[in-house]
Amino acid sequence: MVSIPLFYIHLKLKRSNDREPADKMYSAVVITFLALIEASPSIPNRARIIAFITLFYAVLVGQFYSSNLMSFLTFPDPEVIPESFEELSNRDVYTIYTMHVAGSTLDMLFNETKRESLLRIKQHMTNQKDFFKCAESAVFSPITVCIDWPVIMDFTIARNFTLHSTFNPLLTVPPVSSSNSFSVALQKNSKHFESMNSIVGSTMDTGHFIKWKENPMDKLKHIGSKWLKETSSELYQKLKS
Numbered sequence: 001m002v003s004i005p006l007f008y009i010h011l012k013l014k015r016s017n018d019r020e021p022a023d024k025m026y027s028a029v030v031i032t033f034l035a036l037i038e039a040s041p042s043i044p045n046r047a048r049i050i051a052f053i054t055l056f057y058a059v060l061v062g063q064f065y066s067s068n069l070m071s072f073l074t075f076p077d078p079e080v081i082p083e084s085f086e087e088l089s090n091r092d093v094y095t096i097y098t099m100h101v102a103g104s105t106l107d108m109l110f111n112e113t114k115r116e117s118l119l120r121i122k123q124h125m126t127n128q129k130d131f132f133k134c135a136e137s138a139v140f141s142p143i144t145v146c147i148d149w150p151v152i153m154d155f156t157i158a159r160n161f162t163l164h165s166t167f168n169p170l171l172t173v174p175p176v177s178s179s180n181s182f183s184v185a186l187q188k189n190s191k192h193f194e195s196m197n198s199i200v201g202s203t204m205d206t207g208h209f210i211k212w213k214e215n216p217m218d219k220l221k222h223i224g225s226k227w228l229k230e231t232s233s234e235l236y237q238k239l240k241s
Contacts, residue, residue: 079143083173088145089117092124095141097134099148100127106147121147131156139169140238154213158220163228163239165221 032054082088088096101107110122125147128134135156138146146153153172161169184196203209228236 086117089120095144096125097128097146099131099134100129158217159224162221162224
């Protein structure tokens with residue numbers, strides 16, 4: 001839109017040997033929009049410099065629009081990943097495994113729940129006692145979920161499925177059943193409750209728990225990556241592909 005008044009000024013004030021346009025405002029509008037739609041406008045000599053700038057801008061805008069339109073029309077819609085038990089329960093196409101330990105909190109949750117979403121998941125899920133196979137299924141099988149404890153899954157992935165430190169072959173969602181992965185058990189009415197509560201609160205606020213998790217994770221990723229490259233196993237080849 002800025003080009004229109006610039007074209008008008010050039011056509012109105014600048015002198016040239018070519019024939020003066022009859023309707024200068026109409027010419028300014030037509031030249032600008034024909035350039036934007038990649039047509040072939042007739043450009044007076046008096047407006048060649050501003051026309052060159054406009055055509056260059058039109059090429060950039062046209063290429064950007066065309067490439068984005070082509071990507072939109074040809075690229076498939078990304079898979080919407082369920083991020084809660086409720087969303088997962090409505091996706092019957094998913095194969096669901098759980099890291100199963102008899103009597104664990106996860107086992108008790110599905111055995112005693114009355115929530116419809118969890119009951120629907122229970123009907124389709126398969127208990128997997130081998131934690132490695134549960135993670136492997138989620139990594140290599142499409143539309144497959146492994147319901148687990150983050151403290152176990154994170155270390156399993158770091159130790160067995162890491163090509164390099166920034167590589168994460170599995171999309172994980174935040175814990176949906178519990179936000180606590182660490183607790184300190186004390187006797188009822190323990191005299192240490194207040195002091196322990198203060199210490200735990202301080203370490204959480206300062207990020208110590210996060211750092212204590214990141215340090216062994218980085219170490220396990222380094223060990224796991226080195227082991228995968230040295231063995232060149234089928235697992236390594238599948239991860240590379």
